[in-house]
Amino acid sequence: MAKMIDGKAIAAEVKAQVAQEVSQLKAQGITPGLAVVIVGDDPASRIYVNNKKKACETVGIYSEEYALPANASQAELLELVEKLNKAPEISGILVQSPLPRGLDEAALVEMIAPQKDVDAFHAYNVGKLTQGRQIFQPCTPAGVIELLRYSGIEISGKHCVVIGRSDIVGKPMALLLLQNNGTVTICHSKTRNLEEICSTADILVSAVGRAGFVTGAMVKPGAAVIDVGMNRDQEGKLCGDVVFSEADKTAGWITPVPGGVGPMTIAMLMKNTVTAAKLQNELL
Numbered sequence: 001m002a003k004m005i006d007g008k009a010i011a012a013e014v015k016a017q018v019a020q021e022v023s024q025l026k027a028q029g030i031t032p033g034l035a036v037v038i039v040g041d042d043p044a045s046r047i048y049v050n051n052k053k054k055a056c057e058t059v060g061i062y063s064e065e066y067a068l069p070a071n072a073s074q075a076e077l078l079e080l081v082e083k084l085n086k087a088p089e090i091s092g093i094l095v096q097s098p099l100p101r102g103l104d105e106a107a108l109v110e111m112i113a114p115q116k117d118v119d120a121f122h123a124y125n126v127g128k129l130t131q132g133r134q135i136f137q138p139c140t141p142a143g144v145i146e147l148l149r150y151s152g153i154e155i156s157g158k159h160c161v162v163i164g165r166s167d168i169v170g171k172p173m174a175l176l177l178l179q180n181n182g183t184v185t186i187c188h189s190k191t192r193n194l195e196e197i198c199s200t201a202d203i204l205v206s207a208v209g210r211a212g213f214v215t216g217a218m219v220k221p222g223a224a225v226i227d228v229g230m231n232r233d234q235e236g237k238l239c240g241d242v243v244f245s246e247a248d249k250t251a252g253w254i255t256p257v258p259g260g261v262g263p264m265t266i267a268m269l270m271k272n273t274v275t276a277a278k279l280q281n282e283l284l
């Protein structure tokens, strides 16, 4: 049986450190603030936003929520982002994805001031990440790196395989593993011999979004298997991409879903909000 990587426990440790930093900042008269913008009534988005607000309360970050109806216009959203860019009490701005059809998410993200872009999705921050000079680490991939670090799993020199090449998970994940001196292979829907490639991975990160995608045959004995996927199984229960019961037999380490990468994403968002507050107060 593989060792379980407990994302909930590690996220709690990260948040405890963030809470300490927040109280130090407050002692200097600085309160980090996060604005969360949610558009429409997607139930999953509502859960994520509530969890983010709860995490802010836990660590002492001030938070504001802007809930707009699904028929909100691009102009309204742009106006809101511009207002938040100028608001001194707001250190970080997050627009909850996905936005309802008809709204241009990419254009909106580009309007967020890069120093308030706590998701690190703005082209400026993506460019910085590519150069290895990032201010903000993209939350989910940074959470994966923390999980590996806390678990004592060396990345340097290891073959790291990332399945998925999205802008929010796969690509930045590959960049962070590369920055940590991993030898990185990125797989996607056009990859040939996917199983064979995955079965040579010392660290296998799956970010596909399909339940049952990673089978036991794709896992190298002793590998660290990190499941970013968040899916619903046939009974409607939350599950990842990995067939846990199979991978668990071969892997050295494995993350559960829920309780793996998910809580880390939120913990890293808290960390980025503190970084943003420091940046805006010339403490970085």
Ligand code: NAP
Residues within 6 Å of the ligand: 140, 163, 164, 165, 166, 167, 168, 169, 170, 187, 188, 189, 190, 191, 194, 207, 208, 209, 210, 228, 229, 230, 231, 261, 262, 263, 265
């Ligand atoms: P996405 O934008 O849909 O990207 C999925 C990726 O998987 C794409 O690059 C796609 O390849 C690849 N893929 C699809 N079918 C494949 C196949 N048969 N073989 C190989 N690759 C295949 O999704 P995302 O936003 O990156 O999210 C991925 C998953 O992570 C989702 O389940 C999402 O809910 C979850 N997620 C979790 C967290 C968290 O905090 N735990 C955060 C963000 C996302 P192509 O590029 O070729 O189409």
